Amino acid sequence: MTPGPIHPRTEYARSGELHIAYQVIGDGPLDLVYVPGWVSHLDLAWQEPTLARFLGRLASFSRLILFDKRGTGLSDRVPNAELPSLEERMDDLRAVMETLLFSVSRTDPITFVAVPAALIVVAGLACYLPARRAMKVDPVVALRGD
Numbered sequence: 001m002t003p004g005p006i007h008p009r010t011e012y013a014r015s016g017e018l019h020i021a022y023q024v025i026g027d028g029p030l031d032l033v034y035v036p037g038w039v040s041h042l043d044l045a046w047q048e049p050t051l052a053r054f055l056g057r058l059a060s061f062s063r064l065i066l067f068d069k070r071g072t073g074l075s076d077r078v079p080n081a082e083l084p085s086l087e088e089r090m091d092d093l094r095a096v097m098e099t100l101l102f103s104v105s106r107t108d109p110i111t112f113v114a115v116p117a118a119l120i121v122v123a124g125l126a127c128y129l130p131a132r133r134a135m136k137v138d139p140v141v142a143l144r145g146d
Helices: 049-059 086-102 109-135 139-144
Strands: 010-015 018-025 030-034 062-067
Touching: 010 086, 018 049, 018 086, 030 049, 030 086, 049 062, 062 086
Parallel strands: 030 062
Antiparallel strands: 010 018, 018 062
16 A cells, blocks of 8 residues: 655745745654755655655654755745855755754744743752752861861
């Protein structure tokens, strides 16, 4: 029995002012990023049987991450005069990976409140616990240094 067609959900990561389309399939222990060739389209890739079978096999042992590069497929268009450099393409991949690994945007307000609050609590405990222990020691005994 052959499995039915795969239709992964398309998500979008923000890279600067652009939205980069990506899909994730599989739940294996290994993250595998498939970087497409010159032209790609996430939805149309699953309609081509040979490519769909290949991607399905990759997803059978990994968490397969697919993305459309800027200007192609489901990602935002760029003017022909402003085709992306290699660095911009790596920024796009970095944006997708950050979205998947941390699931937090760079401007997430909860993160900017929760992290400093947690650090304040840890700093307070780091100061309070030794001070509490020091209050239990008689100063004369501590200065004598027995």
